[in-house]
Structures are given as C-alpha cells and as structure tokens.
Amino acid sequence: MMNRIFCAKKALFSLFLISGITALNAESFRVSKVHELTVVQTAESEGTAKLGINEALAITLPADQTFLEGLELKFEIPETVASWTDSVACSVYSNITPTPKASQIDYSGTRAYVRTLPGKLSWVLQIPLKSENSIKSNNYTTKVDTVITPSKNMIFVRLQPVMKGVPEETLNAIVPITVKPILMNKGQLSFKLVSSEKQLAPCTIFIDDKMTLLNEHSKVLLDTGVHDISIISEAYRNEVRTVRIDRAKTTELTVEMKSLEPTLLITAPEGTDVLLDDVKCTTFGKEFVITEGEHRLKVRIGDYEILRSINAIKGKTYTANFALDLQITED
Numbered sequence: 582m583m584n585r586i587f588c589a590k591k592a593l594f595s596l597f598l599i600s601g602i603t604a605l606n607a608e609s610f611r612v613s614k615v616h617e618l619t620v621v622q623t624a625e626s627e628g629t630a631k632l633g634i635n636e637a638l639a640i641t642l643p644a645d646q647t648f649l650e651g652l653e654l655k656f657e658i659p660e661t662v663a664s665w666t667d668s669v670a671c672s673v674y675s676n677i678t679p680t681p682k683a684s685q686i687d688y689s690g691t692r693a694y695v696r697t698l699p700g701k702l703s704w705v706l707q708i709p710l711k712s713e714n715s716i717k718s719n720n721y722t723t724k725v726d727t728v729i730t731p732s733k734n735m736i737f738v739r740l741q742p743v744m745k746g747v748p749e750e751t752l753n754a755i756v757p758i759t760v761k762p763i764l765m766n767k768g769q770l771s772f773k774l775v776s777s778e779k780q781l782a783p784c785t786i787f788i789d790d791k792m793t794l795l796n797e798h799s800k801v802l803l804d805t806g807v808h809d810i811s812i813i814s815e816a817y818r819n820e821v822r823t824v825r826i827d828r829a830k831t832t833e834l835t836v837e838m839k840s841l842e843p844t845l846l847i848t849a850p851e852g853t854d855v856l857l858d859d860v861k862c863t864t865f866g867k868e869f870v871i872t873e874g875e876h877r878l879k880v881r882i883g884d885y886e887i888l889r890s891i892n893a894i895k896g897k898t899y900t901a902n903f904a905l906d907l908q909i910t911e912d
Contacts, residue, residue, distance in 0.1 A: 607676060609689045612637040612739060615681050620762050622648050622829055629759045634662075634669055634752050637688075637739040639681035640760055642710075642731055647802075648829035650714040651763040652736060653722075656704040659754040666700035668744040668751060673708060674737040675730055681737060690737060694725045697743060698756075707763060708736065716763060765802075768826035772799045774812065776838040782816035784838065800831070812836060818896050843893035844868040845876075849903040854881045868898060878909075 616630035619641045630638050640652065662669055674690035681688070698704060705722040708729050718724040729736060742752060770788075772795055774781055786795045789808055795801060803826045810822040817838040824832055846868045847855055855862040856879040857871070876891040880903045889909055891899055898912045 607678075607689045607691050609687070610739070611687050613686065615639055615683055615685060617641065617681070617683065618760050620649075620652065620760060622646070622762060622764065624762075624764060624829065627759060627761045629757055631755050631757045632740050633755055635741050637681070637737060638758060638760075639677075640736040640738065642734040642736065644734060646710070646731075646734075647769060648764045648767070649762055650711055650765050651707055651709040651716050653761045653763050654706045654708065654738065655759040655761075656698065656706065657757040657759075658698055658702050658704060659756065660702065661748070661751045662698060662754050662756065663700050663702055665744065665747055665751050667697040668742060668747045669756075670695055670697045670741055670743045671706065672739045672741065673725065673729055674739065676732045677735065677737040680733060681735065688737075690732075693727060693729050696723070710736075714763075715765065764829040766805060766828055767802045768805055768828055769831040770801050770803055770808075770824060770826060771831050771833045772801065773833070773835045774798075774838055775835060776817065777840070781838065782814060784812050784814040784817070787811040787813070810834065810836075812838070814838065817841060840870065841896045842870045843873060843895060844898045845871050845891070845893075846898065846900045847903075848901070849880060850882065852882060853903060855879070855901075855903075856881075871899075 612635055613633065614636045616632060616636065616638045618628040618630055618638065620626055620628070621643050622645065632638055642649065656671070672692050673694040675693045677688055677690035679685060679688070694708075707716050707718075707722050707724045709716050709725060710729060710731060712728050716724055738758070740756060772786070774784060776782075786793050788801070788803070788810055793801065805826050805828045807823060807825050810824060812820040818841060820836050820838065822834060822836060824834055826832055845857070847862060847865050849855055849865060858877055859879075871893050873893050873895055876893055878889045878891060878901055880887045887903070889901070891909060893899065900910050900912070902908050
C-alpha cells in the first residue's frame with residue numbers, strides 16, 4: 582500500500598513538473614483515438630463522448646462566442662479508476678496541431694491545465710474561455726484557474742495513465758464525458774434605426790433611462806428581462822419601445838424614425854368623397870404628410886356632408902375616421 586502511494590506521488594510530481602515546463606512550450610504526444618463533439622450557444626446544447634484511457638476529445642466551439650463564458654465537462658468515473666486514486670490524469674491543451682480528427686493520433690500542443698481524476702465516481706470540470714466570467718468553484722465543481730484560449734475554435738482534452746502497476750481493468754476503463762456550454766446570464770439587443778431619408782440624423786438612445794452610445798446599427802449586451810428603449814431626436818418624433826431580452830439570445834429591434842412633419846390618416850366607407858382644402862383625397866388607410874397650420878376637411882357621402890377643421894402641429898399625427906360622424910383625434 583505504501584509503495585502504491587509512493588508511486589502515485591512520484592508519478593503525479595513528474596506529471597506536474599512536465600506540465601510546468603510545457604506551459605510555455607509545445608509538447609508532442611500520441612493518443613490512441615480522438616473523439617469529436619460540437620458545442621453551440623444554447624442552453625440545450627449537450628454532448629457525450631466515451632473516452633478510453635489515452636484517448637482524447639476535440640471540442641469544436643461556435644464561430645460566434647458572444648455568450649460563451651466557458652465549458653462544463655462532467656466525468657463519469659468508473660469505480661476501477663476511482664479506486665486507483667491519481668492513476669489517470671486529465672489534460673487540457675491549447676494551440677493544438679494539426680487540426681484534430683479521428684484518423685490523426687500524433688499531435689503537438691501546449692498543456693494549459695492538468696489534474697488527476699479524483700477518487701470519486703463523478704467530477705465536474707469547468708473551463709473558463711473569457712477573463713471576465715461568472716464561473717465559481719464549489720464543493721461539486723473544479724474551475725480551471727487560468728483562462729483557456731481556444732485555438733481555431735477548439736479545445737482539446739486528453740486522458741492518460743500516470744501511474745505504474747495499474748491493473749488492466751483500470752487501463753481498459755471507459756470514461757464518459759458530457760460537455761455543455763457555460764453561458765452568461767445576458768442577451769443581446771440588435772438595434773437598427775431606419776428612416777426615409779438617405780442619411781439618418783443624430784439620435785440619442787436611452788436604455789432604462791440610461792443614455793447609451795449606440796449608432797443606427799448596433800449590438801449591445803443586456804441583462805435578461807424587460808427593458809425600456811427611448812430614442813430622442815430633434816429631427817424625428819420621439820420613439821419608445823419595450824423589449825424582452827432572453828438569456829444567450831439576440832433580440833432584433835428595428836425602429837422607423839418618423840419625420841416631425843404632421844401627418845393625417847383618413848378612413849371612410851367606399852363611395853365617400855373626401856376633400857382636404859378643396860382637393861380630392863385619394864390616400865386612405867395610411868398616413869400622409871400635411872403642412873403645419875389650419876386645414877379644412879370635407880367628407881361627403883350622397884347628400885350627407887360634414888366639415889371639420891384641423892390645426893396641424895409639428896410632430897403630431899391626426900386620424901379622421903368617418904362613420905355616421907367624423908371624428909378627429911390627436912396623438
């Protein structure tokens with residue numbers, strides 16, 4: 582028993598010594614097989630690979646990693662491995678070459694993290710991919726203490742034996758590893774302002790009453806939940822919107838900036854004659870621009886006629902709805 586502990590400590594010391602040297606230099610190694618998994622930026626993304634000892638796992642990350650803080654790897658450790666504490670190590674590599682694939686067994690890379698599998702049947706390893714992250718270690722998880730920079734959008738994980746005298750059943754064990762993305766508790770607002778003008782005039786944008794520096798085509802990360810958006814401009818009407826931001830999702834918001842010129846919307850039954858300042862109207866059911874100041878609206882159906890006046894003010898929309906009577910409302 583003492584000899585086994587001595588061998589384990591010696592193997593572990595040698596492994597960490599090698600790791601310390603290779604933290605700045607690439608090492609070459611051979612694996613017996615490479616498994617492949619792909620992670621996407623959704624909470625439902627999950628994949629499992631069953632690794633043998635001295636096999637590796639190549640985890641492909643999405644091209645867009647806006648919401649991706651890290652990776653969570655859950656190891657289901659067989660009893661034959663757990664009972665031989667410190668007999669198998671897990672290493673995480675960066676700058677792996679060549680590009681991993683199932684038919685390739687010889688690689689070179691920088692070992693960024695190494696640890697022997699603990700003497701328990703389940704272990705969760707969390708790998709941070711960004712310096713700013715919310716990942717925290719606890720009694721049930723282990724956090725890699727350095728940020729792993731993906732190479733070619735890939736993380737490479739390797740299992741290897743590090744103790745001599747380990748029984749065959751341990752060396753032949755299969756370790757299932759389930760990989761999930763760790764997503765930030767934020768979403769993204771894709772913001773777009775449009776107008777009928779060729780060039781959009783300057784606008785001031787407020788999110789939850791806080792001025793935000795955005796242009797007409799911007800993306801901004803926001804906490805999940807409901808947010809109030811206000812757009813203020815001297816050239817357009819003020820616009821207010823409410824958006825809901827979901828975790829790790831992009832919400833698109835397009836706002837049409839309307840001119841400050843007053844507009845009129847007319848609705849009337851078919852066969853109704855409508856005259857605006859004695860000119861027959863042909864536009865119904867949608868807004869059209871009118872000039873500021875006093876206007877006369879005449880609506881006639883058969884022998885029935887109604888006259889109304891509108892004092893059009895800058896930045897206002899007027900609705901003329903003819904039923905049995907003519908109603909004018911101001912927004």
